[in-house]
C-alpha cells in the first residue's frame with residue numbers, strides 16, 4: 001500500500017461528525033444512518049445552550065467552533081453542520097477551522113433541493129417559501145443561495161417569502177410533534193405564507209421536518225415541503241467516493257456489521273435520549289456529557305477522549 005492509499009485507508013476508519021443545537025440534526029443523522037450503514041457517526045447536540053436561532057451570530061459562531069474543535073480532536077473524517085442557523089452564520093468559519101477535513105453545511109443543500117423540487121413548467125413564476133429561525137431568516141442566506149443557484153442554472157429568479165418560526169424549536173425539543181397546540185402555532189405562523197401560495201416550502205431548520213404534519217396542514221394543499229437531507233446524502237457520498245473514504249468496501253452491510261453511533265450532549269442527556277430514541281426508533285445505551293466551553297480556542301485539547 002503506498003502512502004496515499006494508507007492515508008485513505010486510515011481516514012476511512014474514522015467516523016463522520018454531525019452537530020446541531022439539539023435534536024433537530026437527528027433528522028439529518030437518520031437519513032445518513034440509513035444511507036450509509038457501514039459508517040460510524042459522532043453526534044453532538046448542544047442542548048445546554050440551545051436554541052441557537054434567537055442568539056447573536058457571534059455567539060452561535062463561537063459555539064460552532066467549539067464543537068468543531070471537539071469533533072476534530074475526537075478524530076472525524078468529515079463534519080456535517082446539521083443546523084441551518086450555525087450554517088448561516090458560522091459555515092465559513094467552521095470550514096476554515098476544519099480544513100483539510102471537509103465540511104458540509106445544510107443551507108446550500110436545502111437551497112439546491114428547493115430548486116430541484118420545482119416542477120419544470122414553473123420555471124417562469126415559481127414561488128418559494130422559507131421557514132427558519134430568527135437568525136437564519138435575518139441572515140437572508142437562503143434568499144442569496146437560491147438566487148445564486150437560479151442565476152447559475154439560467155432560471156428566472158423565483159419569488160421568495162420568508163417566515164421565522166422560533167417556537168417550533170422548543171415544541172420539537174418537548175416532543176410535541178403532533179396535536180392541537182402544534183397545529184394552532186403552525187396556523188398562526190403560516191397565515192401569510194398560506195396566502196403567498198408557495199409551490200415549494202423549505203424547512204430551513206433541521207427541527208422542522210419533525211413538524212411536517214402541522215406545517216402541511218397550515219399551507220395550501222399540494223404545497224411541497226422540502227428539507228436538506230437528500231442533498232446532504234449526495235454530498236457525503238461524493239466525498240466518500242472521490243477520496244476512497246467509505247468505511248467498508250460493501251456499503252450494504254448487514255445490521256450486525258453496522259458502524260457505531262455515539263451521542264454527546266452539553267446538557268443532561270435524559271431528555272435528549274428520550275426524544276432521540278423516539279425519533280430514531282433505536283435504543284441508545286448512553287449519551288455522553290460534553291463540556292463544550294472547554295474547547296474555547298483550542299484550550300483543553302489534551303483531555304480529548306480516544307477516537308471510537
Ligand code: DGL
Pocket residue numbers: 020021022024025050051052053054082083084085086133136169204205206207
Ligand atoms: N436546528 C437548528 C437549525 O437548523 C437550530 C434551532 C435552534 O436552536 O434555534 O436552525
